[in-house]
Amino acid sequence: MESITCEKRSYSREFHSHQHEFGQFLFPLQGSLDIQTKWQEIRLDTDYCFYLPPGFDHNYRSMDRNEFLILDIPSPYLPEETNSMYIGVDQQWASIRYLLLEEARSQGNGSSLADLTRYVTSKLQIARPPSIDYIHKHFKESIGLETLAQIEHYHPAYYSAWFKKKTGKSPKAYISELRLKEAKHLLMSTAWSMSMISGELGFENSSSSTRWFVRCEGIAPQKYRILKNG
Structure with a gap:
């Protein structure tokens, strides 16, 4: 044709x-x-x-x-x-x-x-495919792989491979990156405590969110705030 x-x-x-x-x-x-x-x-x-x-x-x-x-x-x-x-x-x-x-x-x-x-x-x-659009709207919530696969009408076994080909990341890493970006924004733009930020990002408590932040950035969130704010 x-x-x-x-x-x-x-x-x-x-x-x-x-x-x-x-x-x-x-x-x-x-x-x-x-x-x-x-x-x-x-x-x-x-x-x-x-x-x-x-x-x-x-x-x-x-x-x-x-x-x-x-x-x-x-x-x-x-x-x-x-x-x-x-x-x-x-x-x-x-x-x-x-x-x-x-x-x-x-x-x-x-x-x-x-x-x-x-x-x-x-x-x-x-x-932007519907499941990725869904992630951007709901990344502060718990999102299961099955939910994302269902949005695209893919079998879950295939969805992870499709997602990585599309974004270069696993769904878990993609969601974590969005959460980290939002955590940094809140640390820089608000005076919120880590408990408030943790709740906003959907973590069970501030301890788990602090451990996650250190794992991602190599520095505690409180120190990140001090360094970036000068």
């Missing part, structure tokens, strides 16, 4: 299985789509969109009345390596969906669709 395709499609109740040589974005407009890959089982609805990279085996079906906006993207428009991605439709992605719908309706200027596709693929490279 050399040209970009942007059109509406509907799917049947029978499972079909295939892969394609191009990348594909699926934007649900009505109904839902069941998608199965080696490591994922997803029911895609209108709150999310989904990206399938080239050469990615998947099964799919829809059990209800459905309509999807599909963007088929030739490989030259894509980064060298992409993974499947389950993306929440926020205001930006809703705007992208609207613009793609307009292109699908008009079937007009091919260059404008090409420009929009380039923008979509650039967003693909910087989009």
Whole structure:
């Protein structure tokens, strides 16, 4: 496939299985789509969109009345390596969906669709997966690996490897780094005691948070505060 395709499609109740040589974005407009890959089982609805990279085996079906906006993207428009991605439709992605719908309706200027596709693929490279977005919102709480895997619809056995490939860190190290950054911010910007900071970051007590801080920074939090505040 050399040209970009942007059109509406509907799917049947029978499972079909295939892969394609191009990348594909699926934007649900009505109904839902069941998608199965080696490591994922997803029911895609209108709150999310989904990206399938080239050469990615998947099964799919829809059990209800459905309509999807599909963007088929030739490989030259894509980064060298992409993974499947389950993306929440926020205001930006809703705007992208609207613009793609307009292109699908008009079937007009091919260059404008090409420009929009380039923008979509650039967003693909910087989009934050839902589980990582969840971590940034809840890192002060206890977060289990199973919870994160479920958000991405990955099997837990695969999620850790996927996460490390995505971020360069394990989920535990990633969460610890966010907590450490917040601990440093609170030490520098407030006069809070370690008990207050510990509670804010979700530790059981100040002793455990102090031991954790020393393990990460090589210095006690009270000394860190004195040194940084001069």
